[in-house]
Structures are given as structure tokens and as C-alpha cells.
Amino acid sequence: MNKSNDTHTQSSTTLPTVSTHIYPRGGLDVLSREEVARLRDASADGGMHELLRRCALAVLTSGSASDDPRAAQELYPDFDIQVRQQDRGVRIELCNAPAMAFVDGQIIAGVAELLFAVVRDLAYTAIDLNIGTCLETSASITDAVFRLLRNARVLHPGDPNLVVCWGGHSIGREEYEYTKHVGYQLGLRGMDICTGCGPGAMKGPMKGATIAHAKQRHRRSRYIGITEPGIIAAESPNPIVNHLVIMPDIEKRLEAFVRMAHGIIVFPGGVGTAEEILYLLGILLREENEGLHFPLILTGPTGAAPYFEQIDRFIRLTLGEAAAARYEIIVADPELVAKRMTAGIRKVKEQRIAQQDSFFFNWKLHVPLPFQQPFVPSHEAMAALDLHHGRKPYELAADLRRAFSGIVAGNVKEEGMRRIEAHGPFEIHGDADIMQALDGLLQAFVQQRRMKIAGDYRPCYRVVR
Numbered sequence: 001m002n003k004s005n006d007t008h009t010q011s012s013t014t015l016p017t018v019s020t021h022i023y024p025r026g027g028l029d030v031l032s033r034e035e036v037a038r039l040r041d042a043s044a045d046g047g048m049h050e051l052l053r054r055c056a057l058a059v060l061t062s063g064s065a066s067d068d069p070r071a072a073q074e075l076y077p078d079f080d081i082q083v084r085q086q087d088r089g090v091r092i093e094l095c096n097a098p099a100m101a102f103v104d105g106q107i108i109a110g111v112a113e114l115l116f117a118v119v120r121d122l123a124y125t126a127i128d129l130n131i132g133t134c135l136e137t138s139a140s141i142t143d144a145v146f147r148l149l150r151n152a153r154v155l156h157p158g159d160p161n162l163v164v165c166w167g168g169h170s171i172g173r174e175e176y177e178y179t180k181h182v183g184y185q186l187g188l189r190g191m192d193i194c195t196g197c198g199p200g201a202m203k204g205p206m207k208g209a210t211i212a213h214a215k216q217r218h219r220r221s222r223y224i225g226i227t228e229p230g231i232i233a234a235e236s237p238n239p240i241v242n243h244l245v246i247m248p249d250i251e252k253r254l255e256a257f258v259r260m261a262h263g264i265i266v267f268p269g270g271v272g273t274a275e276e277i278l279y280l281l282g283i284l285l286r287e288e289n290e291g292l293h294f295p296l297i298l299t300g301p302t303g304a305a306p307y308f309e310q311i312d313r314f315i316r317l318t319l320g321e322a323a324a325a326r327y328e329i330i331v332a333d334p335e336l337v338a339k340r341m342t343a344g345i346r347k348v349k350e351q352r353i354a355q356q357d358s359f360f361f362n363w364k365l366h367v368p369l370p371f372q373q374p375f376v377p378s379h380e381a382m383a384a385l386d387l388h389h390g391r392k393p394y395e396l397a398a399d400l401r402r403a404f405s406g407i408v409a410g411n412v413k414e415e416g417m418r419r420i421e422a423h424g425p426f427e428i429h430g431d432a433d434i435m436q437a438l439d440g441l442l443q444a445f446v447q448q449r450r451m452k453i454a455g456d457y458r459p460c461y462r463v464v465r
Contacts, residue, residue, distance in 0.1 A: 269450060
């Protein structure tokens with residue numbers, strides 16, 4: 001049990017809060033004194049403390065309906081978290097924490113687990129992994145991704161059964177219900193689910209799978225959420241996530257998805273989903289990955305058919321027919337999606353056995369350095385993207401991925417939003433037909449309300465034709 005005591009509840013000028021301390025169980029409680037001291041230092045004023053505070057607040061407000069990363073901070077301006085050393089291990093002190101994370105003065109067990117994951121991953125990244133100082137080659141970055149996932153204890157050596165589900169956090173009821181139906185069909189077939197951990201299409205498959213797992217008496221279900229510090233505040237973990245992993249940046253998050261996945265399903269979404277699709281297709285288009293089995297299905301309800309038609313046209317225009325050959329589009333048939341994915345994963349298992357590759361981490365997948373290096377979406381970097389024909393498809397995919405990543409940053413990441421407020425929208429340049437298709441795709445996202453959960457959307461970009 002996660003013990004919580006000495007609880008004090010108060011009503012601030014915003015919302016009710018709780019001040020208490022808790023003791024982690026399972027992992028953090030067996031650290032050495034030196035490691036505990038490092039955790040304490042990681043949460044001291046300056047350095048990692050503000051990042052720790054923001055990520056912890058996102059977890060404590062799990063289920064929030066806002067995708068504004070500053071909303072929780074405005075509602076709980078006096079929240080703080082400190083990591084203290086005790087003879088028994090670690091004590092986490094919470095000051096003015098959101099009362100919604102507690103029941104009768106006790107922190108909700110699932111929330112406590114996710115909170116411990118935040119402390120674990122941020123401390124490991126800042127202290128043990130030494131991100132940013134030694135990661136200069138593709139192999140070293142992949143090794144860092146592996147170590148982060150291993151440290152989070154999400155690499156399990158069982159039969160391949162992990163389906164990564166991508167899709168938007170801002171989707172309508174029909175699309176959300178469809179994601180649940182797909183998750184249910186996957187769960188009936190023994191599949192575990194991994195998503196970006198947030199609401200919408202990230203929550204639906206997990207919710208559907210929980211019912212199916214219960215029916216099949218699937219006892220050790222895994223609902224893995226992989227996020228990163230820049231986006232967790234806008235997409236706080238949904239309550240079904242039972243394994244949370246915080247990667248240092250979006251590029252390592254994306255690599256974690258494709259290294260762990262035995263197959264990927266894409267539901268309707270916005271720019272973040274388009275970024276994910278382009279990332280994976282750019283990798284699969286590499287000659288080194290030509291014969292690699294990697295089931296990829298794009299699916300949604302009947303009403304989402306035009307969405308996928310537009311995505312398909314954009315991919316064929318920019319990356320060509322070879323890219324389109326790497327995925328299948330299935331509309332309004334959750335059972336067929338699950339059957340095709342299950343069959344695809346059987347082929348993945350056969351290939352991993354033949355190639356003597358691990359089931360839990362796809363070492364054979366070649367991820368080139370341009371897909372691994374962090375992209376900082378400044379106005380200058382966005383304007384310099386080379387979105388023109390004549391490049392190798394995977395090179396164009398890398399820059400298209402960066403363009404969508406920059407728009408995500410301008411929409412929901414605090415640093416990106418500040419850049420837009422200070423300097424106006426990003427400008428994106430390229431060949432006229434690519435810019436026309438890109439503008440049409442982005443305008444459709446706006447009209448279909450795929451950019452924001454609530455409120456009017458003000459574009460953070462301008463397409464220059």
C-alpha cells in the first residue's frame with residue numbers, strides 16, 4: 001500500500017487542496033541513500049524542480065478536460081512537491097495538492113503510482129541517463145530509450161501482444177465510442193494497449209480493453225502510457241493507465257512507441273497524430289526496414305472515412321505509393337481491425353524468432369539520426385524546413401514530421417505557446433502543391449475541431465505558398 005498521513009485539507013482561493021506526505025512502494029523505496037539524495041536534489045529549487053512540479057501536477061489532475069498546459073498551474077498556483085530522504089527510503093511531500101486526487105484524505109492508489117513514475121523517470125533522466133551530453137549517435141540514443149523503458153519496468157519478455165494506439169485527444173463521441181469497440185476486440189484476443197496516456201483516442205482503446213480483459217480473465221493487463229514533459233500538462237494521464245513512462249522529448253517518445261509496438265493502430269486525430277504517422281512511415285521507407293513486418297492500420301467509424309481519405313491523399317502526394325503500401329485503412333469494422341492486427345502480430349513473432357530479435361524491444365528496426373535528434377520549433381527552424389519534391393521520401397517525411405511537431409508545440413506546449421504569443425504564427429514554406437495539400441489538411445483539422453478540446457482555435461501557423 002501507498003501510505004498517506006498527516007493530511008491537511010484547505011480551501012484555497014481556487015479549488016480545495018490537500019497537504020500530505022506519501023511513501024512510494026515498489027522501486028523507489030529500495031534506493032540507496034546516495035540515490036535518495038539525488039532524488040532530493042532533483043526536486044530542489046531550480047534545476048529539475050519546476051519540471052517535476054509541472055509533471056506531478058498533471059498527474060494529480062488526471063482526467064482534466066483542458067488541453068491548456070497552463071490551466072492547472074493557474075488553478076493550483078500554490079502547489080509544490082518535495083522529495084525527502086528517510087531511513088526507510090523516500091518520502092514525497094505534497095503541499096496544496098489538488099483534492100480531486102484524494103479520497104477521505106488518502107491519495108488514490110492509481111494516482112500515487114503515476115506520481116511515483118514521474119519522480120522515477122525525471123530523476124533517472126536528469127541523473128543517471130545524462131541526457132544531452134552523451135547522446136550523439138543513433139545507437140547511443142536507441143540505447144538510452146531502451147534504458148529508460150527498462151528502468152520504468154515496461155519491457156516484458158512474453159509473447160508479442162502490445163498494440164500501440166495513436167489518435168487525437170480532441171475527438172467526438174462517435175469516434176471515441178469506436179476506439180472503445182476496437183480496444184474491446186483487441187482485449188478479447190489478449191492484446192495489451194499502449195497509447196500517449198491522455199484522453200480521447202488514447203483513453204478509449206484502454207477502456208474497451210479493460211472490459212474484454214475482465215471477460216477473458218486476463219489477469220496481468222498492461223495499459224501503458226508514454227508521454228513527455230512538454231505535453232503531459234496538456235494531455236494528463238487518463239485513469240486507466242497503469243504504467244506511465246515519461247520520455248525526455250517527443251523524439252524519444254516516438255522511438256519508444258515504435259520499439260515497443262508489435263503493431264500500431266491509428267484513429268482519427270489532429271496534427272499530433274499526423275506527426276506520428278509521418279514519423280513511422282519515414283522510418284519504414286528506409287531501405288534497411290523494407291522487409292520488416294510492422295502491421296499498421298488506420299481506422300475509424302463511417303463518419304471518419306473522409307478524414308482518412310484526406311490523410312491518404314496527402315501521404316501519396318508527398319511520400320508516394322510506397323508509403324501508402326505500408327498501411328491499411330479499415331472503416332467501421334472493429335472486429336476486422338482486431339483480426340488483421342492479431343494476424344499481423346503473429347507474423348511479427350515469426351520474424352522475430354527467425355531473426356533472433358527480442359519480443360519486447362525491436363532492435364532490428366533502423367531509426368536514422370534525423371528522426372532521433374530533438375527538434376526545437378523556433379520561428380527560424382520552422383521557416384527553414386525543406387518541404388519540396390525531389391528529396392528522398394524518408395527525408396521529406398522527417399521535415400514534414402518536424403512541421404507538424406512545431407504546430408503541436410504552438411498549440412499545447414507552454415514554451416511553444418509563448419513563442420507564438422511573442423512573435424506571431426510560425427511560417428511554413430514549400431512547393432505549391434505540398435503547401436496547398438498541407439493547408440487543406442490543417443484547415444480540415446480546425447473545422448473538425450481536432451485542434452482544441454474547447455474554445456475557439458487560433459492558428460499558430462501560416463502556410464506560405
